[in-house]
Structures are given as C-alpha cells and as structure tokens.
Amino acid sequence: xxxxxxxxxxxxxxxxxxxxxxxxxxxxxxxxxxxxxxxxxxxxxxxxxxxxxxxxxxxxxxxxxxxxxxxxxxxxxxxxxxxxxx
Amino acid sequence: xxxxxxxxxxxxxxxxxxxxxxxxxxxxxxxxxxxxxxxxxxxxxxxxxxxxxxxxxxxxxxxxxxxxxxxxxxxxxxxxxxxxxxxxxxxxxxxxxxxxxxxxxxxxxxxxxxxxxxxxxxxxxxxxxxxxxxxxxxxxxxxxxxxxxxxxxxxxxxxxxxxxxxxxxxxxxxxxxxxxxxxxxxxxxxxxxxxxxxxxxxxxxxxxxxxxxxxxxxxxxxxxxxxxxxxxxxxxxxxxxxxxxxxxxxxxxxxxxxxxxxxxxxxxxxxxxxxxxxxxxxxxxxxxxxxxxxxxxxxxxxxxxxxxxxxxxxxxxxxxxxxxxxxxxxxxxxxxxxxxxxxxxxxxxxxxxxxxxxxxxxxxxxxxxxxxxxxxxxxxxxxxxxxxxxxxxxxxxxxxxxxxxxxxxxxxxxxxxxxxxxxxx
Numbered sequence: 001x002x003x004x005x006x007x008x009x010x011x012x013x014x015x016x017x018x019x020x021x022x023x024x025x026x027x028x029x030x031x032x033x034x035x036x037x038x039x040x041x042x043x044x045x046x047x048x049x050x051x052x053x054x055x056x057x058x059x060x061x062x063x064x065x066x067x068x069x070x071x072x073x074x075x076x077x078x079x080x081x082x083x084x085x086x
Numbered sequence: 087x088x089x090x091x092x093x094x095x096x097x098x099x100x101x102x103x104x105x106x107x108x109x110x111x112x113x114x115x116x117x118x119x120x121x122x123x124x125x126x127x128x129x130x131x132x133x134x135x136x137x138x139x140x141x142x143x144x145x146x147x148x149x150x151x152x153x154x155x156x157x158x159x160x161x162x163x164x165x166x167x168x169x170x171x172x173x174x175x176x177x178x179x180x181x182x183x184x185x186x187x188x189x190x191x192x193x194x195x196x197x198x199x200x201x202x203x204x205x206x207x208x209x210x211x212x213x214x215x216x217x218x219x220x221x222x223x224x225x226x227x228x229x230x231x232x233x234x235x236x237x238x239x240x241x242x243x244x245x246x247x248x249x250x251x252x253x254x255x256x257x258x259x260x261x262x263x264x265x266x267x268x269x270x271x272x273x274x275x276x277x278x279x280x281x282x283x284x285x286x287x288x289x290x291x292x293x294x295x296x297x298x299x300x301x302x303x304x305x306x307x308x309x310x311x312x313x314x315x316x317x318x319x320x321x322x323x324x325x326x327x328x329x330x331x332x333x334x335x336x337x338x339x340x341x342x343x344x345x346x347x348x349x350x351x352x353x354x355x356x357x358x359x360x361x362x363x364x365x366x367x368x369x370x371x372x373x374x375x376x377x378x379x380x381x382x383x384x385x386x387x388x389x390x391x392x393x394x395x396x397x398x399x400x401x402x403x404x405x406x407x408x409x410x411x412x413x414x415x416x417x418x419x420x421x422x423x424x425x426x427x428x429x430x431x432x433x434x435x436x437x438x439x440x441x442x443x444x445x446x447x448x449x450x451x452x453x454x455x456x457x458x459x460x461x462x463x464x465x466x467x468x469x470x471x472x473x474x475x476x477x478x479x480x481x482x483x484x485x486x487x488x489x490x491x492x493x494x495x496x497x498x499x500x501x502x503x504x505x506x507x508x509x510x511x
Contacts, residue, residue: 016153042222043153049221 001055001081003029006074013050017043032069044068051077057084087271092508094342095177095330097169097279098444101137101323101431104145104168106176110448112430114481116457118307119431120321126293129286133298135306137323137432138284139165149240157223160201165326165437166233166281167240170195173277173328174241178342187244192273194248194263195234195328196256196280198436201227202287233281245273253495254396255353256280257327257439258503264331265348265503274336279328282437289322295365297400298322310433311460312397312426313407313468313477320398323432327440329447344508345451349488350383351503352376362498367402369409372500376413376492379502387414390422390504391486392455394446396494397426398433404467406494411471421472422490423482429459439493439501446489450507453485 001009011027018024018037033039033047048064051057051073057080059067067073096106101119103109112119119137127134141164149167150158158164170193174181204227211219226232231249238247246267252259257280264276282288292298299319302309310321337344354375356368380387393410397403411421427442434441449455457480464474485507492502 016156046221046223049219 003074003078006077007070009054010070010073013054014039014047017047027070029071029074034068055081057081087269089269089271090334091265091268091331091348092334092337093329093345093348093447094332094337095173095179096345096444096447097172097176097328098441099139099165099169099326100441101139101325104139104141106172109444110452113427113445113448113456114454116430116459116481118459120306120309122303122306125286131286131293132296132300133293133319133322134303135309135321136289137321137434139325157221158227159204159207160227160232160283161203161285161324162197162200162281162283163227163233163236165324166195166197166279167236169279169281169326169328170237170277171240173279173330177330179330181241184242187242189244190274191241191243191276192245192247192267193234193237193243193277194246194250194260195237195277196250196260196436197230197233198251198253198256198282199288200230200232202283203285204228206287237277251436252499252501253497254435254438255493255495255499255501256436257441257443258491258493258501259353260440261329261331261348261443262351262353262501262503268331268333275330275332277328278331279326280437280440281326282324282435284324288324292322299399308460310399310429312399312429313403313458313465314399314461315463315465317399317403317465319400320428321432323434325434325437325441327437327444329440329443344510345447347506347508349385349504349506350379351501352378352382353501354378355500356498358498364498365496367494367500368498369405371498372409372494373413375500375502376410379490379504383504385488385504387416389488390414390490392449392489393422393424394442394489394491395424395426396492398428404465407468407471418471419473421476423455423476423478424472425456425458425478427456429461443491443503446491446505450486450489450505453483455482455484457481
C-alpha cells in the first residue's frame with residue numbers, strides 16, 4: 001500500500017471524529033489532527049484503534065504518542081505494514 | 087436571596103411513555119409499562135418482569151451524534167439525556183451552539199450507578215488482556231456523573247453541573263438540591279432529574295435479595311401491586327425524569343408556562359438507629375422528614391390534597407402509610423388522596439423519584455389524580471389506617487392545590503418535597 005492509499009484510508013477513519021467539513025475535504029500530509037481537524041485529543045486513542053483494525057497492525061505506545069498528524073501517522077502505518085510483510 | 091422557584095419544563099422516559107404527552111395519557115388511563123423480560127428469564131432470575139422504556143433507534147439518534155452513538159452502551163445516559171433535553175425544550179428554551187456557556191443554568195442529575203453494561207464490557211476486555219481496546223468511551227459512560235456531563239455538554243450549561251446519589255431518594259433529592267440553588271440566588275435555572283439503567287446487571291442484586299416479586303412472571307401487568315393485600319415485592323424498573331426549575335422572576339420575564347411551584351421540602355436520615363437499618367426505614371426519621379418538609383414549605387397538614395407515596399409493593403407499604411398518618415395527624419376519613427406510580431411502571435430505583443415527580447406535576451397542573459392499579463384487594467392493614475376512598479382506583483379529574491411527594495432509600499434516607507399549583511397572579 002503506497003502513501004496515497006494510506007492517506008485515502010485515513011480520511012475515512014478520521015471523518016467521524018471531526019466536524020470540520022472543509023478541512024476534511026482538504027486532508028493531505030500536512031494536516032494536523034488537533035489544530036486543523038479540531039479532533040478532541042481524547043479521541044486520538046480511538047483513531048489508533050480504528051487504524052489497527054483497518055490495517056491489521058499493532059501500534060505501540062511510543063508510536064501512538066507521535067500520531068498527531070497525517071504525515072507521522074502515515075509513516076508509522078507504512079513502517080508497521082512493512083514489518084508485518086517482512 | 088429568597089427566590090420563589092417554579093417548574094417550567096418536564097421531560098420523561100418512562101416504561102409506560104417516552105414522551106410527556108404519551109406519559110400523561112397512560113398515567114390517566116392506568117396503563118402498565120411492566121413487561122416480560124426474556125433476558126431475565128434466560129438468566130434464571132426469580133423476577134422475570136420489569137419496567138423498561140421502549141425507544142426506537144430513530145428516537146435515540148435525534149439526541150446523540152453518530153460518534154457518541156458508536157460506542158454508547160449506557161441505558162441510563164440515554165434515558166437521562168432524552169428526558170433532560172425534552173424538559174429543556176418543553177420549557178421553551180433553545181439548544182444553541184454558543185461560544186459562551188450559559189453561566190446561570192446548571193444541572194443536578196442523579197443516578198445510582200452509570201453505564202453498568204459498558205462497565206461489564208470494559209471489565210471483560212481488561213480481564214482478556216485487551217486494556218488498550220477500551221478506547222476513550224469507558225470513563226465518560228461509567229463515571230457516576232456521566233449523565234450530567236452529557237446533558238451539560240449538549241445544553242452548554244455554565245453553572246453547577248453535578249450528579250447526586252442517594253439510592254431511591256435520588257430523584258427527589260436532585261429537585262431539592264436544584265431548588266436550593268435557585269432559591270439562594272446561585273443559579274437562575276437548573277435542570278433537575280435522575281436516571282437508572284436497565285437490565286440484569288442493575289437489577290440482579292435486588293433479585294438476589296428477594297425483594298422483587300416472583301409471583302407474576304405470567305402476568306407482568308399485574309405484578310406491581312402497591313397497597314394490595316397480595317403485594318409480594320417490587321417490580322424493577324428503569325428510565326429517567328427531568329424538570330426545569332427556574333426562579334419565578336426569570337420565568338415571568340420570559341413569559342414561560344409555569345407548571346407549578348416548589349414550596350420546599352426536607353432531606354434526612356434515620357442513621358440506621360432504632361428500627362432503621364441499611365435496608366429498613368427508621369419510622370421516626372420518616373415522620374420527622376415529612377413534618378420538616380411541611381414546616382419548610384410553610385403549610386399545614388390539612389392543606390395537602392394529594393400524596394404521591396414511595397409505596398413500592400413490599401410489606402413496608404402499611405408502615406409507610408402509618409408514618410404519613412402519624413406525621414400528618416389527620417383523621418382516617420379525611421386523609422389526602424394517596425397514589426403510587428409504581429403500580430404502573432414498577433420501581434425505577436434511582437429514577438423513581440424524578441419520574442414520580444413529573445407525574446405529580448402533571449396532576450397538579452392539569453387537575454387530575456392518577457389511579458392506583460392492582461390494588462383491588464387493598465391491604466387490610468392499610469384500610470385500618472385510612473379510608474379506602476383515599477386510594478383512587480380510577481382517575482379523578484379535579485383541580486387541587488398541594489401535593490406532597492416522598493421517596494425513601496437504602497441507607498435509611500428520606501426525602502420529601504411539597505409542590506403547589508401555580509395560579510397566575
């Protein structure tokens with residue numbers, strides 16, 4: 001799965017957590033979950049759970065702490081997918 | 087500050103009606119909301135009947151966002167939010183998405199326990215070594231104050247937001263706490279009420295204590311029998327009731343409809359001394375509570391027209407009547423009318439007091455006295471104390487002025503509140 005595909009999947013995952021309809025349509029690598037999408041920080045753990053389920057990966061606490069924006073999240077997902085495949 | 091406090095909004099989520107209009111209709115007709123519960127039967131409960139509000143998914147969806155609904159597993163929060171928001175709208179108040187909270191409005195919304203099904207789910211996950219899978223929705227649904235927190239967020243309340251808990255006295259206590267806050271000028275408007283979860287995990291403890299009836303599993307609607315000679319224990323129930331309390335000044339300024347006035351009340355405990363125990367009331371305390379409520383409200387016993395009792399359908403019903411009689415010192419043939427909503431909906435535990443107060447306020451404002459059902463065979467111990475005509479078995483349409491409502495709870499605690507019809511001056 002390439003970066004663009006991961007971002008597409010992420011869009012669907014974060015959609016229910018944000019009421020920022022304009023920002024949601026403009027999601028790209030530079031989107032920040034809290035500043036741009038105004039996602040309640042308490043919901044970040046729910047997004048991680050949804051990501052684990054969607055990509056069939058496990059995300060450790062250290063990685064989770066970094067998943068505050070699309071760029072870092074995409075990188076972590078890609079890494080885990082690679083490790084998984086390997 | 088000594089503000090007069092009036093009721094301007096009502097909301098209810100009851101086993102026999104989940105809108106105010108439906109509830110008002112069913113209580114006049116004496117329609118039972120008690121039904122057979124297949125889950126209780128499957129789990130070998132002695133009592134397999136209960137009172138449970140019937141809500142469609144469409145109705146629930148009107149009150150919660152899709153995100154909230156994703157992991158919502160707390161019936162008490164669902165009932166409380168529906169009753170609370172309905173009361174707010176009934177009071178003619180808007181639900182706005184302001185930037186600034188409403189600093190003058192708050193809520194005291196009580197419960198016994200919150201989200202017991204959610205708690206069970208979380209405990210099972212933890213024990214299965216899946217702690218991480220709990221996500222963010224467990225705390226907000228299992229903290230006792232979950233219901234007041236949900237309501238406050240939806241209404242943008244900026245005054246006191248709290249959840250009280252005093253067993254079966256919770257509902258009446260919530261109204262008295264809200265009343266005090268407005269009376270003393272610390273808030274202009276308070277949403278008062280209480281809620282109680284449904285299901286085997288909330289009712290199981292009572293079933294095991296053998297305080298629920300096991301004799302009417304084949305005839306659910308006849309199971310809840312307060313004041314009957316064949317009363318054999320209470321029928322568990324669930325739901326929520328909510329009342330918007332407001333200073334008279336505020337209600338008049340915005341030309342709100344006024345359902346009635348809270349004149350006062352009292353809350354006390356028997357201290358589990360004398361005849362009082364964890365589960366049995368100290369009669370001296372019950373009588374003191376009633377007398378103190380009258381004194382606080384500034385009325386005399388003979389002014390009471392209707393009593394809405396606690397009357398659960400256990401062997402304690404006759405003792406309760408005796409306590410009312412001793413406290414009020416009124417003659418057998420000139421006793422107020424007395425009724426128990428539990429005959430129709432069972433005992434809604436922490437929600438009982440608030441749902442019963444919603445019924446009481448409807449009676450006062452519309453001028454009727456709802457019938458007691460399932461007491462064709464009145465308990466002779468009760469008819470020895472008060473005339474049978476004081477216990478209506480068909481609806482009475484008659485305007486009246488003053489209603490006394492009491493609730494008593496485990497822990498030997500009591501709450502009594504006095505409501506008066508509001509006559510527009």
